[in-house]
Amino acid sequence: MHHYYKSEAPEVVAIVQEFYQAKDQLSKGLAKLGEVFGGRIAPMRDITSHFAGGVKLSASRELDVHWCRPDEHGYRSLRQKAVPPKDITKEQRAAIRAEHERLCELWKAHCPARLDAHDYWNRLNINTGNLLLRGGIKFEHLGIAYFALGFEINKADHEEKVAAGKPTSGWINGAIEVLPSEYEAARLAKVGGAA
Numbered sequence: 001m002h003h004y005y006k007s008e009a010p011e012v013v014a015i016v017q018e019f020y021q022a023k024d025q026l027s028k029g030l031a032k033l034g035e036v037f038g039g040r041i042a043p044m045r046d047i048t049s050h051f052a053g054g055v056k057l058s059a060s061r062e063l064d065v066h067w068c069r070p071d072e073h074g075y076r077s078l079r080q081k082a083v084p085p086k087d088i089t090k091e092q093r094a095a096i097r098a099e100h101e102r103l104c105e106l107w108k109a110h111c112p113a114r115l116d117a118h119d120y121w122n123r124l125n126i127n128t129g130n131l132l133l134r135g136g137i138k139f140e141h142l143g144i145a146y147f148a149l150g151f152e153i154n155k156a157d158h159e160e161k162v163a164a165g166k167p168t169s170g171w172i173n174g175a176i177e178v179l180p181s182e183y184e185a186a187r188l189a190k191v192g193g194a195a
Contacts, residue, residue, distance in 0.1 A: 004183040005147045009174030016138050016145040019120040029112025036110045042075045050115040066100050078107055126170040141190040146183055
């Protein structure tokens with residue numbers, strides 16, 4: 001069951017806007033990284049962050065020296081170490097290792113840093129343990145921050161637990177509970193669907 005909230009508190013709206021600005025910057029960084037390596041970069045996400053995945057490259061076996069085989073979506077990850085073919089000279093092996101080192105340095109130089117989503121939830125005063133167990137979504141629309149959380153936040157309960165030194169789900173400043181229909185109308189308006 002989800003619980004829906006909104007907040008017009010300027011600092012809350014600013015945090016949610018900053019998160020999406022950081023996501024936009026990450027997307028731009030992934031596009032630039034893709035230009036460097038000649039293929040689209042997979043935008044990846046784990047339970048706490050967003051980051052660069054593999055590169056959409058040819059499935060040619062010639063690339064296997066430096067790149068893992070393509071995954072089911074055609075993306076390849078750069079190997080930790082080059083895998084030179086057998087029966088090549090010492091000089092050829094050294095050249096492959098040097099090229100692999102160049103590729104690794106190029107990746108390091110152009111790969112955008114991970115975006116830690118939990119940093120933003122922490123700034124919103126949300127207990128990320130609850131978030132990991134039950135989930136949460138945030139977005140901003142027309143100067144209002146909206147939240148769908150898999151757990152309830154209650155200001156009085158939060159203040160009581162804080163005073164007693166007990167763990168709390170947290171409290172988003174200025175948050176008020178809204179009907180699912182209000183949340184969904186804002187979400188659809190944000191993404192351009194019919195409300």
